[in-house]
Amino acid sequence: MASTAPARGMRDFLPADVRRRAYVIGVIRGVYERYGFEPLETPAVENIETLLGKYGEEGNQLIFKILKRGEHEASGQADLALRYDLTVPLSRVVAEHRGALPRYFKRFQIQPVWRADRPARGRFREFYQCDVDATGSTSPVVEAELCAAACEAMQALGFSDAVLRLNHRAVLAGVLDVAGVPADRHGDALVALDKLDKIGLDGVKAEYEQRGLAPALADTVLGILGAAAISGAVAADNEAALSRVEAFVAGHEAATAGIATMREVLSLAAHTPAAGQLRVDLSLARGLSYYTGCIMEMTVPDLAGSLGGGGRYDNLVGMFLGQQVPAAGFSLGLERILVVMGERGMFPAHIAATAADVLVAQWNASSAGEALALAHALRRHGLRVEVYPDADKLGKQFKYAASTGVPLVVIEGEDEKAAGELTVKDLRSGEQRRLPRADAGPLLRDLLTPASSGSL
Structure with a gap:
């Protein structure tokens, strides 16, 4: 070989x-x-x-x-x-x-x-x-x-x-x-x-x-x-x-x-x-x-x-x-x-970070189009967004995001859609909360700043 x-x-x-x-x-x-x-x-x-x-x-x-x-x-x-x-x-x-x-x-x-x-x-x-x-x-x-x-x-x-x-x-x-x-x-x-x-x-x-x-x-x-x-x-x-x-x-x-x-x-x-x-x-x-x-x-x-x-x-x-x-x-x-x-450890901490700020999770197999649309909407706010390709269990999607260094995972399930909200899990702190979908882009950007880390 x-x-x-x-x-x-x-x-x-x-x-x-x-x-x-x-x-x-x-x-x-x-x-x-x-x-x-x-x-x-x-x-x-x-x-x-x-x-x-x-x-x-x-x-x-x-x-x-x-x-x-x-x-x-x-x-x-x-x-x-x-x-x-x-x-x-x-x-x-x-x-x-x-x-x-x-x-x-x-x-x-x-x-x-x-x-x-x-x-x-x-x-x-x-x-x-x-x-x-x-x-x-x-x-x-x-x-x-x-x-x-x-x-x-x-x-x-x-x-x-x-x-x-x-x-x-x-x-x-x-x-x-x-x-x-x-x-x-x-x-x-x-x-x-x-x-x-x-x-x-x-x-x-x-x-x-x-x-x-x-x-x-x-x-x-x-x-x-x-x-x-x-x-x-x-x-x-x-x-x-x-x-x-x-x-x-x-x-x-x-x-x-x-x-x-x-x-x-x-x-x-x-x-x-x-x-x-x-x-x-x-x-x-x-x-x-x-x-x-x-x-x-x-x-x-x-x-x-x-x-x-x-x-x-x-x-x-x-x-x-x-x-x-x-x-x-x-x-x-x-x-x-x-x-x-x-x-000599001279690189700024963010240089070796992952290529994405946010992972959009797939809730079920029929939600793929909605996940792609959500990712597109978030990218328009300057966020780097990755879409998880399969409708796996959420635990598996969280594990993938943690392994690649993505700090935030966004979920838009049936409950979230009905309320016009998104669930956001910050893998840096382990905290989770809801955000209004219409304001998600700016709010997620705020959460990515060092001062906001861990303050969900």
């Missing part, structure tokens, strides 16, 4: 899971829309050449490839792939629809992506990203607004202790240059450095050696980044961290300009909801190869890894368009956010 479990790294989402996901997506979407970002959706499948070469060596290996079909299937070649992220598809869209889009295009996109990764706790092969991006401007105002939107979304979800770590790829490149890492080995050095919080200093040294880089280079680079970076902490004093690296890369034009940009982003962000949440972290590398400027990562205390990240990628759109279009973006990781919120 075939297994009924989903493929490894994939999941089924039961109703309570879907409600939690919808709640988080709704909060994030609401914040993004308040910042003037427009919605965008792209296909799950992209041409494989669209994705290859955009994510670095390790990223290429994690792309889910789709074999050619029909008579070409035996070739074993792939011409399509599931999208790896939402940033490269955005860049393709900007290039494809440049004439129809505004010069300064702000978009948010909340869709699933796929990676042929090894499944682990909070890490899946299919997962949602919640992206917000802006194209068309090199102004640090863009980064400041992205930081503000990401921080405000996290605050709205209850992460008041979130920290947004900030670095710049030109600063990293300057440190590597001055430390003596050959320019053609910067990618290897950054991929290893990006794993610092997971594998530690010794692990980075070992990876440098595996990649043919002298272990002494790791000592030099990490020595420049400082003890705080090595321990996984971030700089409490942003200016002190910038001044330290500024002294080391003095004379390196690109790195010095990167430091100036970081200072400006910090200054601008001080006027936004990101104030006080940005921390300079000179060890932050972010493995994706398309970043060209500021890079950011969202973390919370006592949690390994990040809940989101992003940065500036001024060259990516140009790979499709043939001319440079500046761009920057930030992505919140929905799956990790959901896991952490669940573990």
Whole structure:
């Protein structure tokens, strides 16, 4: 018999899971829309050449490839792939629809992506990203607004202790240059450095050696980044961290300009909801190869890894368009956010509730039409109403409602019809009473409010 479990790294989402996901997506979407970002959706499948070469060596290996079909299937070649992220598809869209889009295009996109990764706790092969991006401007105002939107979304979800770590790829490149890492080995050095919080200093040294880089280079680079970076902490004093690296890369034009940009982003962000949440972290590398400027990562205390990240990628759109279009973006990781919120009990109590407020009981087999009519009348008052499908004993109907979390059961028997009333049983308190049928909608809504619970 075939297994009924989903493929490894994939999941089924039961109703309570879907409600939690919808709640988080709704909060994030609401914040993004308040910042003037427009919605965008792209296909799950992209041409494989669209994705290859955009994510670095390790990223290429994690792309889910789709074999050619029909008579070409035996070739074993792939011409399509599931999208790896939402940033490269955005860049393709900007290039494809440049004439129809505004010069300064702000978009948010909340869709699933796929990676042929090894499944682990909070890490899946299919997962949602919640992206917000802006194209068309090199102004640090863009980064400041992205930081503000990401921080405000996290605050709205209850992460008041979130920290947004900030670095710049030109600063990293300057440190590597001055430390003596050959320019053609910067990618290897950054991929290893990006794993610092997971594998530690010794692990980075070992990876440098595996990649043919002298272990002494790791000592030099990490020595420049400082003890705080090595321990996984971030700089409490942003200016002190910038001044330290500024002294080391003095004379390196690109790195010095990167430091100036970081200072400006910090200054601008001080006027936004990101104030006080940005921390300079000179060890932050972010493995994706398309970043060209500021890079950011969202973390919370006592949690390994990040809940989101992003940065500036001024060259990516140009790979499709043939001319440079500046761009920057930030992505919140929905799956990790959901896991952490669940573990920490951060969801509002009503989010995991049943899909119905009221169950309309069937009194007998001939009352089905009347039960449906009553349900329709109650729905017109904004109530979520389920009709019990069979004329079972009332005890069985009450038991079903209790098992699914429906708080109120409504009965319209012969006595109730004759009196123009309904019987309502509140399963939260066990109390039962009559209500006038004509006013049932508003009265039931009142009974659902916390203040009315148990006060039948």
